[in-house]
Amino acid sequence: MTAGDLQVADRLFGAQHRLVSSSDKDEVVDACARALRPHRLTIAEKRAKLSTHLDHLPLGPFSVSRLRYGCDVTVAPAVPEEDNFLVTLPVAGKARFSYGSDAAEVRPKCGAVASAHRVFRFEINGAFDQIIVRLDRRRVEAVCASLVGSVRPQAVHFKLSLGETPAFWTGLLETAANLALLGATKNHPRLFDQFEELVIESLLLSQANNFSAAIHAEPRQPPPARIRRAMDYMRDHLSEPVCLSEVARQSGMSLRGLQAGFQRYVGSPPGRWLRSERLDMVHAVLSSAEPGTLNVTDVAMQCGFVHLGEFATQYRARFGKRPSDVLAKR
Incomplete structure (x- = not known):
């Protein structure tokens, strides 16, 4: 250390x-x-x-x-x-x-x-x-x-x-x-x-x-259909913590192939894309919640966010306001 x-x-x-x-x-x-x-x-x-x-x-x-x-x-x-x-x-x-x-x-x-x-x-x-x-x-x-x-x-x-x-x-x-x-x-x-x-x-x-050479080898570019399959899998599991290795397995790719495919076809790593989808999900829930029925921490954790300080920063960067402000306004 x-x-x-x-x-x-x-x-x-x-x-x-x-x-x-x-x-x-x-x-x-x-x-x-x-x-x-x-x-x-x-x-x-x-x-x-x-x-x-x-x-x-x-x-x-x-x-x-x-x-x-x-x-x-x-x-x-x-x-x-x-x-x-x-x-x-x-x-x-x-x-x-x-x-x-x-x-x-x-x-x-x-x-x-x-x-x-x-x-x-x-x-x-x-x-x-x-x-x-x-x-x-x-x-x-x-x-x-x-x-x-x-x-x-x-x-x-x-x-x-x-x-x-x-x-x-x-x-x-x-x-x-x-x-x-x-x-x-x-x-x-x-x-x-x-x-x-x-x-x-x-x-x-x-x-x-003993797998270092294979891990760091240049990954083959997967077809777009497998990237769409990965997106569908992650959207179906937005409310759960998602392991990218499991996403890759479900989509028929290596983890590095998944990362390379997202970079090519989506323009961002799969983790960043998933975070953006989750932020949208949190925003939708907070924007439609009845007053007094939810709190921001519960919604964030139910959407897979672990570090709540980083979540608040990312939310404000994306939507221009704090998540608590959206809930209070509602």
């Missing part, structure tokens, strides 16, 4: 997220296995004692955790193959990670991605403090298949050493955490599917992996 990592970590987690605070090895292993993945834990020195703190924030289909063991430890696999990817964003201290034959020195601004298929080993010092994003293996493979236009998901292997963390991750995770505090994981679960997809897509696009 970038400057201010400690402040970001502190903003993400509060006392209500503490999963375990313990020096008992069995208790620590059990909590970390539930939040992250099954593993074996070895304390480096016989006389050393754990002082472990684990915070855990479930965000719908993925999760974010903060973990510090408090003494030098080694973490090794307990099962031959994992069902998740762990993206480590170090806050303090250092560690040495290995995955298969690949190894990396991990420290602030130099993270790591532990994939799901090969043997891993983490040698961690007592000061190592980390944020860990846990992603479901099947979702990573499905989003990757959408990016390259493949019908059948396949195993994904990331380069272990993580370079520059995608710039918007910090804001994305903080927004998701704030929505979780408001109970949105229960009331708007598909919002978190969208968050998850953004996290996975940005990782696949920015971090070297």
Whole structure:
């Protein structure tokens, strides 16, 4: 992560997220296995004692955790193959990670991605403090298949050493955490599917992996009929959080083909076109609502808007007035 990592970590987690605070090895292993993945834990020195703190924030289909063991430890696999990817964003201290034959020195601004298929080993010092994003293996493979236009998901292997963390991750995770505090994981679960997809897509696009060449290859231009099919699908789902990879799949295109086709035939990316359609939908609802029957926040979230501050700015830019003014006038 970038400057201010400690402040970001502190903003993400509060006392209500503490999963375990313990020096008992069995208790620590059990909590970390539930939040992250099954593993074996070895304390480096016989006389050393754990002082472990684990915070855990479930965000719908993925999760974010903060973990510090408090003494030098080694973490090794307990099962031959994992069902998740762990993206480590170090806050303090250092560690040495290995995955298969690949190894990396991990420290602030130099993270790591532990994939799901090969043997891993983490040698961690007592000061190592980390944020860990846990992603479901099947979702990573499905989003990757959408990016390259493949019908059948396949195993994904990331380069272990993580370079520059995608710039918007910090804001994305903080927004998701704030929505979780408001109970949105229960009331708007598909919002978190969208968050998850953004996290996975940005990782696949920015971090070297075995599909990088196919992901970044020049996409073939799809026929206009498939773009119209994509538009129809998005119009039918305006009131729901829409994953562009699902739009691409429903339209018979790769995600990059969808983006290239919209740029050619529509003149804007599919996400921008979808946002414009949603703004029109919000405007129509607010303009026709009976006084006292609606509030702007509910309408915006029901139309798929997540960041309400950005929504208000975009609405005013499009219609020349605030959404609350339209509702008040009505």
